[in-house]
Amino acid sequence: MTVALIAIGVIAFLAIDAYIIYRVFKSRATADDYGMFMVPGETSVTLPAGSRLKISYQEEYTAPGGEGSIEFYVPQELEIRVTGPSGERLEIKGPGFRGMGQSANTGRGWSRTLVGTVEAGEAGDYTVSAGPAVEGVEPKILLGK
Numbered sequence: 001m002t003v004a005l006i007a008i009g010v011i012a013f014l015a016i017d018a019y020i021i022y023r024v025f026k027s028r029a030t031a032d033d034y035g036m037f038m039v040p041g042e043t044s045v046t047l048p049a050g051s052r053l054k055i056s057y058q059e060e061y062t063a064p065g066g067e068g069s070i071e072f073y074v075p076q077e078l079e080i081r082v083t084g085p086s087g088e089r090l091e092i093k094g095p096g097f098r099g100m101g102q103s104a105n106t107g108r109g110w111s112r113t114l115v116g117t118v119e120a121g122e123a124g125d126y127t128v129s130a131g132p133a134v135e136g137v138e139p140k141i142l143l144g145k
Contacts, residue, residue, distance in 0.1 A: 031056050031112065034143040039078065040131035045143055047120040055080060055092060055115040055128065056142040063104070063111035070104040072111040075134050080115060080141065085124025092116040112142070 034053065037043045047053060063072035082090045094116045095103040103114035120126065130141045 031058075031144040032142040033145045036140050036142045037128075037130075039139045039141060040129075040133050041141075042127060042129035043143070044125045044127050046125050047123065049120060049123040051120045052145070053082070053118045053120060053126065053128075054144045055082070055118065056112050056144065057115050058110055058112040058140045058142055059137050060110055062106050062109060065106070070106055070111065070113075072104045072106070072113055074113055074115055075139075077132065078130060078134060078139075079132075080128065080130045082118045083127040083129075084120075085122055085126065090118050090126075092118055115141075 031054070034045045034047075035043055036058075045053065057074045057078070059072075063070050065071055080092060082092060084090050092115060095114045105112055118126070128141065128143060
């Protein structure tokens with residue numbers, strides 16, 4: 001009986017780990033599903049009503065980190081705007097609790113952080129713009145699910 005409980009516990013632990021790893025890699029893979037553009041610039045995205053648009057900032061270098069944190073942030077001077085189909089400017093909700101979190105990750109030769117998400121209240125074309133140019137780097141804005 002004890003062996004069976006241990007086996008069930010190990011299987012549950014491995015299943016939870018697999019799910020977490022799946023979610024991490026899925027979010028990396030979907031970061032640019034709707035497209036990307038260089039800063040400064042803009043693009044339009046067609047969204048269905050009720051969907052979410054995740055906006056990420058990326059630079060082409062691997063940021064340093066330690067003890068589980070990555071030292072990579074969106075530059076203070078960067079301004080990102082999202083305009084809805086009827087011309088109104090939409091609020092970008094930051095990551096984490098009440099926008100106080102940070103969601104940064106790195107890959108081979110890149111560093112990325114989630115700027116926030118926008119809720120599409122109506123179906124249509126949404127325009128995302130970012131500027132001004134950031135001194136010394138060529139960043140991208142990624143738009144994903």
